[in-house]
């Protein structure tokens with residue numbers, strides 16, 4: 001769900017970037033965050049809460065609320081709303097609390 | 102440890118204006134922004150701003166951000182810009198701890214201007230944690246920075262300026278806004294903004310709130326109901342909206358953690374959005390050498406954030422011996438601009454709030 | 465009420481409407497800004513001094529209609545998009561309404577669109593006479609619509625789809641188009657009942673829910689009858705609602 005044309009803004013999309021979400025291949029653009037690329041691909045559920053196992057998406061999109069924690073390239077608790085997309089990234093939904101860095 | 106004369110924390114309209122003014126007067130400035138670009142909230146605002154010429158009225162927020170950065174470039178010899186850089190701590194001895202792309206450093210500025218803006222408030226209702234329920238700022242970021250639609254059908258919660266404007270921006274991006282609801286009996290935002298979305302056919306339902314959100318993995322439906330004069334829900338007035346996005350825009354609160362850490366005296370002022378620091382008319386807090394500007398000093402508007410930034414930049418530079426003989430004249434000019442921006446009925450609340458935290462003649 | 469719904473009241477509108485005499489003279493600005501807010505570009509952008517001086521930035525704009533030339537400069541400078549130009553001298557029967565429109569796609573000159581009122585409800589079909597989008601307007605295009613004169617103070621937005629075209633279905637059940645309805649009216653059918661009998665419109669499963677209002681609107685427009693004075697058709701049970709079409713404006717919560 002990308003905005004292709006806009007009355008005020010023009011979006012300059014960088015080159016295409018391949019990444020993996022729970023093992024499946026996805027595509028985003030240079031300049032995307034992990035969350036924006038996933039959302040554009042229709043992925044809204046980024047994880048589940050640890051106690052009640054409720055689905056979680058992003059909320060603030062600027063790194064304030066920690067609603068969007070995922071495991072990226074093996075590292076847990078990455079706020080994907082501010083983490084820029086890189087070629088070949090392995091993004092996974094996080095099981096449990098993850099190990100703190 | 103690195104030092105600098107003035108560190109400006111936050112690169113929104115307040116921080117940019119502070120940096121421009123201080124640097125133009127000759128001070129050496131570092132401006133620190135956690136985002137990868139300067140501009141703050143302005144980067145997401147596609148609409149023309151209110152105010153007067155002095156605050157770039159009629160110019161779109163995105164373009165004001167560019168203009169302020171151009172202005173800052175004029176003084177680049179005096180300015181170091183740090184983007185992708187977050188200030189993690191501000192200690193009572195005035196030392197900043199900073200993270201830049203995974204690297205940590207310390208900075209000991211002679212003066213600090215905190216212009217960190219505000220963060221969004223949340224709303225309590227059953228299932229308010231479902232994916233598809235986003236803050237208005239998040240929707241704007243997704244849409245206007247990354248060019249991604251948040252969904253297809255939106256229910257906007259909050260008829261303040263942000264709720265009204267984001268609704269308009271959603272329609273511009275080709276997303277359908279089903280309705281705007283607000284618990285208050287009156288529209289909080291500017292009525293011209295309200296009329297603008299109303300004539301596009303978007304109903305504005307005042308005295309309404311969210312009863313329940315439904316959805317398996319993500320939002321599918323929202324039930325709202327009406328409130329009576331005591332703000333109590335009226336059973337039987339429920340209405341359903343089939344939406345995949347609910348956008349929450351129920352106000353901002355100052356992002357003041359750093360000021361708490363530094364030991365600034367804080368006061369809870371609901372009119373200004375929450376806890377804000379005590380300050381004098383130079384925008385200096387109770388901790389000598391720490392200044393404030395913009396939404397962190399009290400949630401208001403970009404127009405006043407710009408002027409407060411200029412004022413704080415001027416006063417911080419002056420305290421280091423920079424400002425020339427024009428100091429008093431400039432200061433009075435800024436105070437006058439702030440006064441006139443706040444002199445109407447919408448500014449009454451702000452003036453009332455400020456009267457609780459502004460100490461004349463130093464703290 | 466404006467503060468509750470965003471829709472200005474009749475009194476609000478009356479208070480800012482230029483006199484009929486002035487409207488007969490040529491284009492003029494209509495400023496629908498009813499609240500004191502810290503904003504003044506309308507005043508500072510007018511080169512003709514037609515907006516009274518703002519002593520305070522929170523003042524409300526007051527137009528000196530004798531000085532206003534209808535140039536439209538203020539329209540694109542108003543952050544509230546609250547200014548419209550109306551020109552009742554456009555033709556004998558039609559007025560021009562100039563509307564700021566920041567959406568894509570822009571309508572094409574010469575095409576028809578559906579004119580909406582301040583609630584976003586359809587008012588009439590409107591021809592797009594001009595689309596101005598100069599660089600100086602900074603991405604606030606202005607669309608000039610030709611509408612029947614009596615709607616110059618009604619029409620404030622539009623939907624790019626031409627819902628009032630001859631091909632639009634007025635009655636979905638019996639498949640009566642607007643073009644056919646217009647032909648019937650031209651032939652002399654003047655009441656809902658007459659039209660219903662000849663066309664069967666309103667006798668299908670929806671019982672006239674979708675078409676009745678639309679037929680009445682069209683009758684009002686072409687024959688000058690008042691909606692509230694029109695004789696209604698005989699209603700017969702069962703009364704079962706179906707969703708209204710986009711043309712009827714829809715229900716607020718639909």
Ligand SMILES: Cc1cc2nc3c(=O)[nH]c(=O)nc-3n(C[C@H](O)[C@H](O)[C@H](O)COP(=O)(O)OP(=O)(O)OC[C@H]3O[C@@H](n4cnc5c(N)ncnc54)[C@H](O)[C@@H]3O)c2cc1C
Nearest residue numbers: 111113114115135141142188217218395396402403404406
């Ligand atoms: C939808 C919307 C519409 C608006 N419309 C208008 C309008 O029409 N007219 C008007 O005048 N105003 C408007 N405003 C208000 C205006 O945008 C804000 O009042 C203004 O941006 C406040 O400026 P600021 O510089 O204080 O904060 P911000 O613009 O929020 O900037 C703060 C900056 O600080 C950074 N930051 C925060 N913490 C740290 C840290 N620890 N380290 C480093 N950097 C940090 C943030 O990333 C941000 O960039 C609108 C706001 C919104 C959300």
Ligand code: SF4
Nearest residue numbers: 510532533535536538
């Ligand atoms: S239309 Fe032109 S003359 Fe009239 S008020 Fe606006 S800017 Fe002034």
Ligand code: SF4
Nearest residue numbers: 497503505506542544
């Ligand atoms: S510019 Fe528009 S919103 Fe601002 S005061 Fe004038 S009419 Fe009102």
Ligand code: FES
Nearest residue numbers: 059061065066081
């Ligand atoms: S969504 Fe809030 S931190 Fe990522």
